[in-house]
């Protein structure tokens with residue numbers, strides 16, 4: 001710094017320039033590899049590092065123990081495809097154009113972080129669940145599931161030697177197969193003379209939770225504890241919470257509950273294992289003829305065990321990746337990240353699924369290991385987001401972060417020092433209504449202590465004190481004693497909407513507006 005202050009000496013200026021060049025070339029030589037392991041619908045409260053009461057995830061825990069665990073990583077829009085689009089672009093849904101699952105394909109011609117990483121010398125690969133409809137762009141290699149992809153024997157989209165996009169058949173359990181393919185890419189296919197960004201993205205543990213051969217009988221003789229709010233009656237909040245269609249009691253199908261013939265795409269060997277696992281349990285269930293609450297309790301056990309069985313295969317396969325990095329010595333120069341596209345309801349509020357700004361779906365798990373940079377066993381409580389992932393990856397790689405990205409690099413936080421101006425509040429916006437599970441459109445703000453939600457099409461508001469009411473059962477919106485806090489949050493919400501350039505009119509016009517049906521606004 002002293003050299004910078006001595007502006008009168010041209011010799012000093014030259015020394016500074018030489019120093020800057022030397023630093024940047026050293027930095028360039030140190031560009032680390034990144035392995036980004038990402039799942040679909042894995043809630044933080046089904047990870048033992050996050051205090052799970054219901055399962056153990058030793059390999060994800062290892063990443064946390066050897067790195068940093070984030071307690072407040074919030075998703076901007078708690079649903080699969082939109083979360084992925086935010087990660088690729090560093091922009092909210094209203095700017096990247098991907099508001100909902102099942103609508104228009106992701107516009108792959110726009111700026112994404114993998115394209116920018118390639119410009120600074122990275123080799124990039126995307127293996128597993130893509131879920132954005134369009135053909136992946138910005139990758140030296142991709143091998144992706146088609147749409148959601150099945151749990152067993154998935155066809156996958158890749159390119160052949162001539163560079164043409166082709167669909168290839170595969171046999172095996174998808175979580176294992178995706179890991180096999182990622183390891184094959186690391187071992188054989190990548191060129192090896194460049195740092196790499198590997199996006200290893202699992203389908204699991206997405207609905208309808210089909211366990212793999214290794215875990216069909218895990219948790220068999222265990223009673224999984226029920227969450228406190230399994231029997232929520234939705235009083236104390238706006239109508240939205242009662243009007244959804246995502247309850248364990250009423251909205252799981254026989255397919256979800258494995259009370260039908262099972263998946264129709266299994267090999268004879270897979271089918272044999274499947275039937276051996278489910279048939280005796282299903283026979284016992286039918287014989288018991290459970291009714292009322294007992295039946296719902298059984299449904300919770302069936303649902304949660306299948307979910308956790310899928311999670312255990314994910315964790316096993318993360319162990320395989322970590323072992324490979326250890327065995328090859330790559331671990332020292334590789335940032336390993338585990339996250340999932342949003343949180344998930346493990347029976348809380350009587351629900352499965354996601355979508356809401358309530359904590360269970362708002363919080364994404366995020367653990368990051370980077371030997372020599374991230375302090376092992378560190379825990380961070382700053383508000384970070386999937387909106388920051390692109391910026392952070394670029395920063396890690398020493399690339400310039402474009403001005404039009406909306407998040408911030410949390411590299412300083414990884415290095416142990418939170419910037420003084422780091423965000424204290426967070427903006428959320430969910431759009432998929434009408435849609436699966438009938439969760440009303442809403443946006444809101446939280447500072448991690450209080451939360452204000454606007455169900456804007458219902459003209460309903462909710463507000464929660466997360467310290468006094470961590471389960472978000474009693475809205476305090478409109479209460480006199482909270483008037484000051486409410487006013488502060490309302491102003492902050494307006495400021496954030498302006499800051500992020502959210503249009504006043506709902507920017508997602510992919511369906512007729514309420515009470516104003518128009519035929520011409522379908523995209």
Ligand code: CA
Nearest residue numbers: 040041080341
């Ligand atoms: Ca998801």
